[in-house]
Amino acid sequence: MRFFHELIRTLAKQGDPYAKVLAAPDDPYPHYEELRARGVLYQSSLGTWVTTNHKLANEVLRDRRFGVRKANGEKAPEFMQFDNSMLGLDPPDHTRLRRMTTPTFNPRMAERWRTRAEKICHRLIDDLLATGDRFNLMTAFAQHLPIAVIADLVGIPEEHRRTFYVLSREITPLLDGVVTYEKKQSVDAALAGMTKLFTGIIAQRRADPRDDMISRMLPMVDEGRLSMAELVPLCMFLPLAGSETTVNLIGNGVLALLRHPEQWEMVAERPELAAGVAAETLRYDPPVQTYRRIAHEPIELAGVSLPVDGELAIVAGGANRDPDVFPDPARFDITRDIGADTLSFSSGIHYxxxxxxxxxxxxxxxQVIISRMPRLRQAGPVRRRGSFIIRGMLEFPLSAS
Incomplete structure (x- = not known):
């Protein structure tokens, strides 16, 4: 692992723009423009093909000739490892598991939880204001909201949520793509703890079914359509991946609004523009910056011949600023007519x-932050998480006065 990081630093110094991205700079966007200048499809000195072209990226994400594993089904090296969690699977297993989990996460279900989300937001702000007017948005607010909501959806009992929160914080380095040896030890311990936690929760839900994902999926286990070896990772990683996206969407959006105070005021006057904040943040500074795909067969792409198991990095953070698709792409504008799909939630079967x-x-x-803390301001420098995949902050100090 140390050799890998040293190689990245060396290649970055030599001018490889993808190596510069992998070094996880605080601002990767200039390097995305360097990649764009190298052409529609650029091969890094690391051997990976890279694209920031929106049209090509969208095509690849929808192309069934690409997958998240090697052609023979093995896990790809240097890749996010999610075992049987669906996030790290290709069809047909991915298709089967996705079909089973879709009812929990459909758009109608999401709207049912809007009132619940509002109550959670107000409670979190009550708590943080009760302890003073300075706080870290990420740990005092952003990390708690999505976990509270998704815990209800999945079926994590109230008495286990603190444990789930603590363990999920330990596992998040998996989402960053490359885990150091030191981090791997704590991640492995947290994974073991999470497995034990959900084994117990599943037993609880079997004895006392509720209106949640675990209760809905247990009959599928009894029918033989789903194994326990698949259910436990689903319970672990779907909440983790889903909550991390929301955590950083909240943080990145608030940061962009504070840096564009005229747009903060627009939302204060017209709360319905919060939908535009979400859409524009997903384009302008998305929580997930990069996806990787592996060719399952020889593929001709943009004039390049990719071999079997050739690796392609799809830089969504760059594709979402493709000037051929999004005019004036470096401008943050919550009233923008997005038009084309951003790639912030991927595309195709892994959407x-x-x-x-x-x-x-x-x-x-x-909406709640702006209405409850209209004079919110940044109270210190942000500290980012140091990932080339997940774009987010560890520390975002704010003051409500």
Missing amino acids: CLGASLAKMEAEVAY
């Missing part, structure tokens, strides 16, 4: 199941 839920929660968060 994020929780997209509607994430957008709803972010909209509610922006």
